[in-house]
Amino acid sequence: LIGPYGYVALFVWALVTAPWVEGPWLILMLVIIVGISLFGAKRQRQVAAWQRLLRLPVLLPLALLPLLVALFSAPKDLVVATIALSLSGLQVGAWIVLRVIVLLLAGSSFSAHISVTQIALLFEGIGLRGLGFALGVALNALPLTVRSVQDTWQALRLRGGLRRAWWRGIRLFLVATTVQIALRAEETLQAIYLRAFDPERRGQRLPWQRGDLFLSIGLIMLGVILILL
Amino acid sequence: MRVRDLIYIGLFGALWGALEMTLGSFLHTLLPPGAAPLAGPIMAALGILIALIGRHFVPQRGGLMAIGTVAALLKLLSLGQVRWGPFLGILIEVGLAELILLSTRRPRRFPFILAGALAVASTLGQAFLFAAIFLGQQLTVTWSKIVQQGRTLLGEQLPLAWMIVLLLSLIYLILGGLAGELAWEVGRAASQRLAHRQEETR
Numbered sequence: 548l549i550g551p552y553g554y555v556a557l558f559v560w561a562l563v564t565a566p567w568v569e570g571p572w573l574i575l576m577l578v579i580i581v582g583i584s585l586f587g588a589k590r591q592r593q594v595a596a597w598q599r600l601l602r603l604p605v606l607l608p609l610a611l612l613p614l615l616v617a618l619f620s621a622p623k624d625l626v627v628a629t630i631a632l633s634l635s636g637l638q639v640g641a642w643i644v645l646r647v648i649v650l651l652l653a654g655s656s657f658s659a660h661i662s663v664t665q666i667a668l669l670f671e672g673i674g675l676r677g678l679g680f681a682l683g684v685a686l687n688a689l690p691l692t693v694r695s696v697q698d699t700w701q702a703l704r705l706r707g708g709l710r711r712a713w714w715r716g717i718r719l720f721l722v723a724t725t726v727q728i729a730l731r732a733e734e735t736l737q738a739i740y741l742r743a744f745d746p747e748r749r750g751q752r753l754p755w756q757r758g759d760l761f762l763s764i765g766l767i768m769l770g771v772i773l774i775l776l
Numbered sequence: 777m778r779v780r781d782l783i784y785i786g787l788f789g790a791l792w793g794a795l796e797m798t799l800g801s802f803l804h805t806l807l808p809p810g811a812a813p814l815a816g817p818i819m820a821a822l823g824i825l826i827a828l829i830g831r832h833f834v835p836q837r838g839g840l841m842a843i844g845t846v847a848a849l850l851k852l853l854s855l856g857q858v859r860w861g862p863f864l865g866i867l868i869e870v871g872l873a874e875l876i877l878l879s880t881r882r883p884r885r886f887p888f889i890l891a892g893a894l895a896v897a898s899t900l901g902q903a904f905l906f907a908a909i910f911l912g913q914q915l916t917v918t919w920s921k922i923v924q925q926g927r928t929l930l931g932e933q934l935p936l937a938w939m940i941v942l943l944l945s946l947i948y949l950i951l952g953g954l955a956g957e958l959a960w961e962v963g964r965a966a967s968q969r970l971a972h973r974q975e976e977t978r
Contacts, residue, residue: 666849666852670845677777677781677782677785677842678785678842678845678846680782680786681782681783681785681786681789681842681846682786682789682846682849682850683786684782684783684785684786684787684790685786685787685789685790685793685846685850686790686850688786688787688790689790689793689794689850692787692790692791692794693794693798696791696794718958718961718962718965721825721829721958721962722962722965722966722969724791725829725962725963725966726966726969726970728784728787728788728791729784729833729966729970730970731787732780732783732784732787732833735783735787736779736780736783739779739783
């Protein structure tokens, strides 16, 4: 029922609404995001993505944040093991953590339901045509690009190009790297022409699902209400 | 866009993406604590340098934005988990630079310098934007954080907060301007070298 556009709407809604919402309304947002994420076809992938968030580097700062805010806020109206804390600071810290969790879950929902190819197609849909093809070229060229940059850097370093006239050396390194990229581009172009490949012809589009429109309208209305409350 | 342009977009996007994945991930560790606030602008300057060099070979409106988008998508892919800060950061930088270049069809020196300067300076504004979006933080909180970072970087001698932020902005603008100037020089030199090579092979 819900397609990529629906999850884009959910993520944008969370991004726009969360900074304006405080208190228990953030819990409502959390429930909506979790509900919609589990409603999709890629439920197992979503649960796995959430499980990846349950790690100490993510959880520890979230747990410590309210305590830190309470420690440095005034007035100090709570004492825990001889440490003076602010009750209102604790509450503010809790809302910040909740807001971060809302955004984390919305981001995780987006990435679990939409592949990088679909993100590229989304960009094509808004007028950046051929981006999917360019991304494919980039992914294929990535290892070779890294290797060629490393080789050029090593060659320049071994010839002492960075010792005295280092600025000229850096400029030479950039020119050499750019020329290599241009030569690779021409090779790729020739290969594409030989195969009679036309990226424009493949004009794929992301399909709109029935639920996408209803979900988008519902989220806009709810977002307006939450911001006004 | 022509197929040639799309290939160049892919290759220069890959170069920026590779830089973000390797150097970008380690720069915070490599830099000494006092210079840590410079990690963002240094990466922005290097990224916009690559994108502006690429713009020499993709003389189309939207070319710069497309190179940045490919790099941002690669960064998104590389992190294992989705982190929207770097992704949106790259898009903002390249979007501002593209706005400057929209006024010129052919590459010219001054718009390149201005585009580079604006893209790198935007990293300072991004701090306010992301703090507001992700943490619901007030502008004053972010302001004092930036001032503190500036004091660490520039020393404790500067008494006024606005002076620190002004000086930081100036450093970022100069860094970006240098990236734009270097991109202009390198792009031209590489184009000349390629033209010379083509003449020789004929």
